[in-house]
Amino acid sequence: MSPTAGRSRDPSRGRERAARILDAAEDLLLRHGARRVTVEDVAVGANIGKGTVYLHWETREKLFAAVFDRAVARAIAELLVAMRTRPSTCLPHHFAHDYFLAVMHRPLLRGLLLADPELLGRLARQHDPAWDERHHLVSERYFRLLAEYGVLRAELGADEVAYAFQATFEGFVRAEGELAGGENPALRSAAQPAVATLERRADLLARTVELAFENNRPVAADELRLLAADVVDLFTDLVDRRGFADLVDRRGFADRADRAELGTPAAS
Amino acid sequence: MSPTAGRSRDPSRGRERAARILDAAEDLLLRHGARRVTVEDVAVGANIGKGTVYLHWETREKLFAAVFDRAVARAIAELLVAMRTRPSTCLPHHFAHDYFLAVMHRPLLRGLLLADPELLGRLARQHDPAWDERHHLVSERYFRLLAEYGVLRAELGADEVAYAFQATFEGFVRAEGELAGGENPALRSAAQPAVATLERRADLLARTVELAFENNRPVAADELRLLAADVVDLFTDLVDRRGFADLVDRRGFADRADRAELGTPAAS
DNA sequence: TCTTTGACCAGATTTCATATCTGGTCATAC
DNA sequence: GTATGACCAGATATGAAATCTGGTCAAAGA
Numbered sequence A, B: 001m002s003p004t005a006g007r008s009r010d011p012s013r014g015r016e017r018a019a020r021i022l023d024a025a026e027d028l029l030l031r032h033g034a035r036r037v038t039v040e041d042v043a044v045g046a047n048i049g050k051g052t053v054y055l056h057w058e059t060r061e062k063l064f065a066a067v068f069d070r071a072v073a074r075a076i077a078e079l080l081v082a083m084r085t086r087p088s089t090c091l092p093h094h095f096a097h098d099y100f101l102a103v104m105h106r107p108l109l110r111g112l113l114l115a116d117p118e119l120l121g122r123l124a125r126q127h128d129p130a131w132d133e134r135h136h137l138v139s140e141r142y143f144r145l146l147a148e149y150g151v152l153r154a155e156l157g158a159d160e161v162a163y164a165f166q167a168t169f170e171g172f173v174r175a176e177g178e179l180a181g182g183e184n185p186a187l188r189s190a191a192q193p194a195v196a197t198l199e200r201r202a203d204l205l206a207r208t209v210e211l212a213f214e215n216n217r218p219v220a221a222d223e224l225r226l227l228a229a230d231v232v233d234l235f236t237d238l239v240d241r242r243g244f245a246d247l248v249d250r251r252g253f254a255d256r257a258d259r260a261e262l263g264t265p266a267a268s
Numbered sequence C: 001t002c003t004t005t006g007a008c009c010a011g012a013t014t015t016c017a018t019a020t021c022t023g024g025t026c027a028t029a030c
Numbered sequence D: 001g002t003a004t005g006a007c008c009a010g011a012t013a014t015g016a017a018a019t020c021t022g023g024t025c026a027a028a029g030a
Helices: A011-032 A039-045 A050-056 A060-085 A092-104 A107-113 A117-123 A129-148 A158-179 A198-213 A221-241 A256-260 B011-032 B039-045 B050-056 B060-085 B092-104 B107-113 B117-123 B129-148 B158-179 B198-213 B221-241 B256-260
Strands: none
Touching: A011 A039, A011 A050, A011 A060, A011 A107, A039 A050, A039 A060, A060 A092, A060 A107, A060 A221, A092 A107, A092 A158, A092 A198, A107 A117, A107 A158, A129 A158, A129 A221, A158 A198, A158 B158, A158 B198, A198 B158, A198 B198, B011 B039, B011 B050, B011 B060, B011 B107, B039 B050, B039 B060, B060 B092, B060 B107, B060 B221, B092 B107, B092 B158, B092 B198, B107 B117, B107 B158, B129 B158, B129 B221, B158 B198
């Protein structure tokens, strides 16, 4: 459209544009679903040429993955803020509660976690194994940390709690899909849920996690602050590195600071 | 209802044959998956004519549903035996433990609950709403019963526990699918599970349920026996009526005793 | 008369060839 | 060195023809 007068060496320009592409993609994704969104649509939505999109992401799928990554990053960022504000948020039951709501309030993540085929097309669950691995590692470290601080029930191994927590959390997440009509689109919005509000369901999840996995012995406030700081570090690391394997600038102008943003120009 | 003379030779013959059809169908289902099994295959496997199959079930899908129904009935029957032998089995955490294992040890049910598309074809999750409703009702009554006997945590409503229990249970079930390679067939049998054995995972589920939903106050042995009897009645009712809406003989020769069997001739 | 059967048919599913669309590339303009 | 959009191969949609199979029913058998 309007070719930029004077090529810019300014890296922040690239990052800003990447964000604009992600914005456009997210908007289209939510409105039409992955199926019906073409790279050209996104380019038009971001007021750039189609080829330019490919300067930022190698493939369409990686672009969409980046959109989801950003949504995840934002959800986790929200949690991190909460943890800094109120350290107890790092305790598993608070964590589960807040993360559950953070996901359910984001249509993109709801769709991702509930594997909504309409939203995702065949993109559903095409998880990068590397991400799963990292996720698993962080989860493991999180629970090991909790164990060290004496937050968890002593009779359970950290990896066992990690497993059971994951199963429980996903059970509650999937239950949301169920009562939204999940697999069978014909059954949308059945009467009324057994437990009326989303908030209450989040509470139930939190109670379950607290009673099943946590030690009922209270943690000292300063201990809790230390733990929270460690957990924040852990998750910050997760978010920062998220998906960067193929987003790191090959020409090397993506520096440390760039890691806070996704989609820095990557083509050669 | 006494059958008119000469009308039907021997009702038990019909039931026996129905069982043979189900056996043949189950065998083929497990070996080839719903996709590849035709009604004719089943008829041949049961040594009868194709039309005869339709004297027992109106449609192919109802036949397959009956196969699954029988598997469910057998799993529940197994639980009922356990409950009579050891009344504590009716407590939610024992129940979850045993039901989890009963399902996981039955390939048909594993496939059903994990919605294995290879096994089920597009049959997956084409649940009869009536069944869901009945299931829901029984679950509700089960937890209300538990509440009355003071087994559940007092601060939670029976329906809330029912919801949370269901979510948790399904979470653990789905986790099994996950580590079997679930949705992405390419990722079959990843390394080794975080929690090594199926038994241990069942234990984790049981602990979670016990701690999260049950009152830690022990129940007197005789109280427990009464509760178990009630629960056995409840589930017996569920199993007996299972799927009978369209299996009940229209000519009326399916009597009370028939309810223990599925697939009594139903054509006009 | 009532039960059982298998040939039969409509409609569903698969196949295969053709047309269309779109992800990704690259020569060109800036 | 950066940005672009015309271009192309391969993916995907379309549709016609061939095949298969669920379900029916007239007739044979008890």
